Amino acid sequence: xxYSGWPEPGELVVGKIDEIEDxxxxxxxxxxxGKRGLCHISEVASGxxxxxxxxxxxxxxxxxxxxxxxxSAQQIDLSIKDVNDHQRKEKIQEWKNEQKADNWMxxxxxxxxxxxxxxxxxxxxxxxxxxxxxxxxxxxxxxxDALEDVDLSEEEIDAIVQTARNNVxxxxxxxxxxxxxxxxxxxGVDIIKEALQAAEGNGEVPDEIELEVTYVGSPEYRIQxxxxxxxxxxxxxxxxxxxxxxxxxxxxxxxxxHRERSEDDE
Amino acid sequence: xxxNKQPEVNIGLVGHVDHGKTTLVQALSGEWxxxxxxxxxxxxxxxLGYADATFRRCPEAEEPEAFTVDEHxxxxxxxxxxxxxxxxxxxxxxxxxxxxxxxxxxxxxxxxLVISATEPVPQAQTEEHLSALDIIGIDNIVIAQNKVDLVDxxxxxxxxxxxxxxxxxxxxxxxxxxxxxxxxxxNIDLLIEAVQSEIPTPERDPDEDARMMVARSFDINRPGTxxxxxxxxxLGGSLVGGQLDADDEIELRPGREVEEGGKTEWQPVxxxxxxxxxxxxxxxxxxxxxxxxxxxxxxxxxTKGDALAGQVAGPPGSLPPVHETFTMDVDLLERIVGDxxxxxxxISTGEPLMLTIGTATTVGSVTSARDDECEVALKRPVCAxxxxxxxxxxxxxxxxxxxxxxxxx
Numbered sequence: 001x002x003y004s005g006w007p008e009p010g011e012l013v014v015g016k017i018d019e020i021e022d023x024x025x026x027x028x029x030x031x032x033x034g035k036r037g038l039c040h041i042s043e044v045a046s047g048x049x050x051x052x053x054x055x056x057x058x059x060x061x062x063x064x065x066x067x068x069x070x071x072s073a074q075q076i077d078l079s080i081k082d083v084n085d086h087q088r089k090e091k092i093q094e095w096k097n098e099q100k101a102d103n104w105m106x107x108x109x110x111x112x113x114x115x116x117x118x119x120x121x122x123x124x125x126x127x128x129x130x131x132x133x134x135x136x137x138x139x140x141x142x143x144x145d146a147l148e149d150v151d152l153s154e155e156e157i158d159a160i161v162q163t164a165r166n167n168v169x170x171x172x173x174x175x176x177x178x179x180x181x182x183x184x185x186x187x188g189v190d191i192i193k194e195a196l197q198a199a200e201g202n203g204e205v206p207d208e209i210e211l212e213v214t215y216v217g218s219p220e221y222r223i224q225x226x227x228x229x230x231x232x233x234x235x236x237x238x239x240x241x242x243x244x245x246x247x248x249x250x251x252x253x254x255x256x257x258h259r260e261r262s263e264d265d266e
Numbered sequence: 267x268x269x270n271k272q273p274e275v276n277i278g279l280v281g282h283v284d285h286g287k288t289t290l291v292q293a294l295s296g297e298w299x300x301x302x303x304x305x306x307x308x309x310x311x312x313x314l315g316y317a318d319a320t321f322r323r324c325p326e327a328e329e330p331e332a333f334t335v336d337e338h339x340x341x342x343x344x345x346x347x348x349x350x351x352x353x354x355x356x357x358x359x360x361x362x363x364x365x366x367x368x369x370x371x372x373x374x375x376x377x378x379l380v381i382s383a384t385e386p387v388p389q390a391q392t393e394e395h396l397s398a399l400d401i402i403g404i405d406n407i408v409i410a411q412n413k414v415d416l417v418d419x420x421x422x423x424x425x426x427x428x429x430x431x432x433x434x435x436x437x438x439x440x441x442x443x444x445x446x447x448x449x450x451x452x453n454i455d456l457l458i459e460a461v462q463s464e465i466p467t468p469e470r471d472p473d474e475d476a477r478m479m480v481a482r483s484f485d486i487n488r489p490g491t492x493x494x495x496x497x498x499x500x501l502g503g504s505l506v507g508g509q510l511d512a513d514d515e516i517e518l519r520p521g522r523e524v525e526e527g528g529k530t531e532w533q534p535v536x537x538x539x540x541x542x543x544x545x546x547x548x549x550x551x552x553x554x555x556x557x558x559x560x561x562x563x564x565x566x567x568x569t570k571g572d573a574l575a576g577q578v579a580g581p582p583g584s585l586p587p588v589h590e591t592f593t594m595d596v597d598l599l600e601r602i603v604g605d606x607x608x609x610x611x612x613i614s615t616g617e618p619l620m621l622t623i624g625t626a627t628t629v630g631s632v633t634s635a636r637d638d639e640c641e642v643a644l645k646r647p648v649c650a651x652x653x654x655x656x657x658x659x660x661x662x663x664x665x666x667x668x669x670x671x672x673x674x675x
Contacts, residue, residue: 187538188565189565190563191565192493193494196496197494215487215491215493218567219567
C-alpha cells in the first residue's frame, strides 16, 4: 500500500536510489505515491566524501530520515547517515511486513479490490493497530476478538481472520515450569492423569495458547506453554499448575509448582 | 531362549561377588540381570535381578545332553519339549549388599550356589550366603563350580575337595557339585539336570489367600510421557500362596507413613491389580512360583525407586499383623560368618540390629535381651506372621554381619 500524503519530518522512510549526482542522491520513496526526496552529499555518510558512488549505488534500497518537507516546492530533504543500524533493520522489517500485509489484503479481498475499499479497510487497521501487518498478526492470534472494535463488516472480518490464520507466522514465546503431584489414593494414577488433563486445560485454553504437560520423573511433571507474549505465557503456566494441584488436593494429595527442575535424587 | 510358560519355581543364584552368578543367569535365560546404571558401571549386582528360563529336553538325545534352554535342537533337527519354566533371583554377592541378598532368599524355593574354581573356598560371601540359606530354611541346593575353563584339572579337583569340606554339616551337604563355565556355556545341560532333580516345584494350595512378597517396586514411565499414556506403579516380587487375578483388590502392609495430628503412623495402601506379568508375558492370573510384575493403580511416585520393597500384599484384611516392636526367639551362630570369623557375643540391650523378615529389611534397637529371646523396637515396621524367620545382623566394624536367626513370637 502506498500512502497518498506526505511524510512527516523525523519519520524513517524506505526508498530506492534513482539518480546519483555530484551534490547528492535522489531517492524514490517506496511508501509514498509519486514522492521523491533528495539526500545531500553531506547527509549520505559521515566524514569527508570524495565520491558519492563509493557509498551508494543506483537501484539500492535505503532507509533515510526525513529532515524537512516543503509541500509547496514539492521537496523532501533526506538523511541516510542519521539512520543507525538498528533503526535501519527495524524499518526494513516493518516495510517488508507492510508488503506482506499488502499481499494478504489481495488474498483476503481479491486482486480486483477497488482503491477506495482498500483504503477504507487499510485505514481501519492502521487506526486500531498502527500498521496493517499488526492488524493481521493480531487477527491470527486472537481471531475475531481482535477486530471487535474495528468498523468493518462481518464478511470483511472473516476474510481478514481466515487469511491471517493461513498466512501469518505468529512470534510465539515459550516458557517452562514444573509441578510436583502426588496422590495416595488406591487409584492415584488416575487422579494424577485427571490433574494433568486439567493442567492441559481440558480443551478450554484460548486458541493463542499451546499447553503441553509431560512426565519428567515422578512426582515431577513438566508444563510447557507457548503464547504470543511472556505475560500471557507466565499466567497460563501458573494457572495450569494451579488446576493440576487443585485436582490432587481434592483427593488428599499434594501439588506444588516450581520454575526450575528439581535436582534428581535418584 | 525366551520362556513361554509361567514360571513355577524361584531359584536363587547365590555366592561371592564376581563368581559368575549374573553370567550364569545370562547363559540360562539369555537375559543380563544387571540393568541398574550403577551395576553396569561397577560390574556387580546391586539390586535383586530377575530373569526367567525355560528348561527343555531334546526328545532324540540321551541325558544329560538332552537338557537345554533352546527351543530347537540343531544336532537332531527337532523342536525340544518344555519341562518347566523357572525364575532366577540373582542376588548380589558383594558384602555390603547382604541385606538385599537376604530379602531375595525369602522368595527362593531352592538355590544354586555359585563357587568360582579360581579362588580358595570359602570366600566371605560364599560362607555368608550359605548361612543365610540355612537360616531361612532353603535346603534344595545345587552347587555350580564355575570358571573351570580357567584352571587346570588338578586345581579344579582341589577346589572341588574344598567345596565338599566347606559344605559338610550345612544344608548344602550332599548337594551335587556341577563343574561349569557360564562364560563358555559349558556343562549347562548337566546343571539343568541337577536343578531338575534337586529343586522340585513345591506343592501349592490354590485356595488359600493370595500372598505376595514385594521385593522391588518401580515407576515404569519414561520422561516425555503424556498424561494419557501414564502408567500406575509396578510391584515386583513373588507370590508365595494363593492366586492373584487382574482386577483383584489388594492391600499392602505395612503401607506408607502418614503424618496426622502431629504424629506419624503407618497406614495400609490399597489398590487394584491392573495388569500381571509373568514369564515375560501379560497374563490374567498368576499362581505361586516365579517372579511377577503387578501393574497397579497407584501413583508411580509411591512405588518408584523400590519404595515399597519389603511390603506384603494380599486381599484386604487377610494379611498378618504389622509390628513396630516384637519379641523373637533367638538362635545365634557360634561364629561370625565371613573373613574374621570371631565368636558371636550375646545380644545386649540397646544395641542396633539389622533384621531381614521376608523381603523387608529394617533396623531395630534391642529394648530387652534375655537368654534366648529379645525384644526389638523397629525403625520401620514390618508385616509378618508369628513363626516367621528373621535373619539377624550385627554391626561389626564397618558393616553388618550375619550372627543368627530369630523366630517371631
